[in-house]
Amino acid sequence: MKFFKVASAIALACSSSALMAQTIDIQITNLTHAQHFTPRLVIAHDNSVDAFEPGVEATSALAWLAEAGVIDDAQNAASAGQNFEALLGPTDTDNTTNTWHRFGGLVAPSTSLSYAFDTMDKPYLSILSMLIPTNDAFVGLDSIKIPTTPGTYTYMLHAYDAGTELNDELNSMRTDIVEQGGAALGGYGVPGVAGAGASPVPLGVGGTGVAVKVGFAEDGSAIGANEVVDGTDGPVHIHRNILGDTSLTDGASDLQSTEHRWLNPVARVTITIPSS
């Protein structure tokens, strides 16, 4: 039995590469005005893997990606056991249900990057990346069937809200406000927009908060005057966009309404299936 399997595999290798592991070309273009894309999580998978689903609560792995841009332990050791690496298995490995890779660096607004990616013959493809500076926005390609006919295929991607953090739109580089209890603003599990430093336009300070106000709990009751609560607004849904305002020193938001907003689609993905 084993002998016959080996023999047929050799026969296949000699006759055609159609069923062998396939490397495809993936190009992603950032269509926004002033939002960077964090490192991209690219997953080829079967139908048992669902990185995100509108109307369904986010996993902790999705929360790490959407709030902090973190995919694996190498990026942030504190995410170990909770991130996509924990959910999917080792990178660049055939994990039976999936294979995945983190393509590092940022994709700046109005720029494109291309990658070669070995799908290891998994039938579906998903891509996720956080939009910064936001609280928990991410761009998502949602389990598309990988084409089998050689050619070039284009997909327009939407910005989703992971629903794991209220969209306070507060600059995480501020030190005059803290999470309720005293933690600094910033990434996973704490209020404030992540990646404020990467923005091509300066963020403001002094905002009083959009979806939740500085100094008040979600129900409107007073808390510490410099404190921000960490609430959730799930399940996963289409992001309603940045609100922003036009003040760099006060107003509700530390983001700029004239710069940081977007409208869907926020990304274009072009997949090239090579002729074998």
Place this chain on the structure above:
Amino acid sequence: MNINKISLVLLPLIAVLATGCGGDDGSNGTAGQAGTAGVDGANGADGTNGTNGTNGTNGNLAVFTVQLTNLTYSQPFSPAAIILHEPGYHAFIDGEAASLGLEQLAEGGDPTELLAEALAATQYLDATATDGATGPRSIGTMSTLLVPLLDVDDLRLSFTTMLVDTNDAFTGLNAADISNMTVGQSMSFMAPTWDSGTEANTETASTIPGPAAGAAGGGGASAGFDAARDDLFDLVHFHRGVVTNANANDESKEGLSTSVLTEADRWDNPTARIIVTRTR
């Protein structure tokens, strides 16, 4: 084999003959115990099947399930009108005036008249209203529709539902092509948002039927459908989004201070996802 059988048959006879040779019989003994009941006989053979019935007119139906996901942060969807039809019917057309049915759905969230209009169309195959509203950020109930098998090769899906915290916004599908779906196949569509063009977007408590207006002392049926058409143009068009009262009082003055909507009531497209599955 045969020899054994014969000897077994002969044995009782020999016994009888033997007892017949004895002297006086003694008095009869008591009756023996009753024997145990015999085992049940084997079942008879099955009867033959009856002849097949003849097919009725259009008796073979394809079955489709349709499920809506509300992708917005805080806009509830009214009960949705879901229609399967042949090419040629349109619940709405961009750049043309809305039907009365669409106006009632887009202003008041009531799909009844729109479904009646669909039923009257020659291209109508089946339609239903979803079971109640679909809340924000949630997956709705599943609806089931039936169409004759003959129509599967050229089939269209339309749906419309109101974003109820607006004056007259709706999302939907306009005659999406779902021809030749195989049993078990699913198709997914993302839907943008239109303005029915039948009501000015004042965003006030007295013109919006949904809970955002209700919280401001308005809302409900009286704030829904109004026969007057007072938008800039009485034409269906892409919705430009709600202004809301956010940033109305800061220095940007970007917001609409008379709006009962907040920044939470905003959305970006797509606002709905619809998944249709052929199950038979």
